[in-house]
Amino acid sequence: MTRTALTRDDVLDAAAALVRQLGPQALTMRKLAAELGTAVTSIYWHVGNRESLLDALVERTVHEMGAIRPAGRTPAQRIVSVARRLHRELRERPHLIAMVHERGLTDRMFLPAQQALVHEVHAAGLRGARAAEVVRSVQYQVVGFVLVERNRDRAPVQSPARGELWDSRTAEHDPALARALSRPADPEKLFETSVRALVSALLEPPARTREADPN
Incomplete structure (x- = not known):
């Protein structure tokens, strides 16, 4: 079965779920890639480095609130x-x-x-x-x-x-x-x-x- 192309929202959804469950210290690019079943390079391509990912999660939380x-x-x-x-x-x-x-x-x-x-x-x-x-x-x-x-x-x-x-x-x-x-x-x-x-x-x-x- 062909996997649907990964999107930025998919990455942010998975990252937010990890932070909610385990806290920001548990959020690593490698763990996130494993959760999504993709390569670490794909995560970087969608959201940049870990600090950029955290910034995106913060902005998303502010928007949702x-x-x-x-x-x-x-x-x-x-x-x-x-x-x-x-x-x-x-x-x-x-x-x-x-x-x-x-x-x-x-x-x-x-x-x-x-x-x-x-x-x-x-x-x-x-x-x-x-x-x-x-x-x-x-x-x-x-x-x-x-x-x-x-x-x-x-x-x-x-x-x-x-x-x-x-x-x-x-x-x-x-x-x-x-x-x-x-x-x-x-x-x-x-x-x-x-x-x-x-x-x-x-x-x-x-x-x-x-x-x-x-x-």
């Missing part, structure tokens, strides 16, 4: 949808995101998602510094959540275990709370709950204080 689009009927729903998609994209490609960061392109990578958030924040009636605060708060919530998840995944086995730490006493005599906290958290549900609460609070009109009338 720019494809985030909001969904929903209200500004709040659309902001949550952007946060949800951003969270998923960051979590699914940690090694590629790290490469983007190392090359000083993090701000550029986040710009399209920030612009989508700006549009929805404007639709919610917020402007200026207040709008910027909402955009940054959502972004920091997403990035912070991903970092906590990654650190949790890398953490050693805990001793004492969570179930040994939580009882009626440590939960202030709330046994239902103790049982809940002794079980592993559901990251998806926790993220959804926290980001919805954050967005709801951020989009609320600021409380208006009235100066006391001395008369």
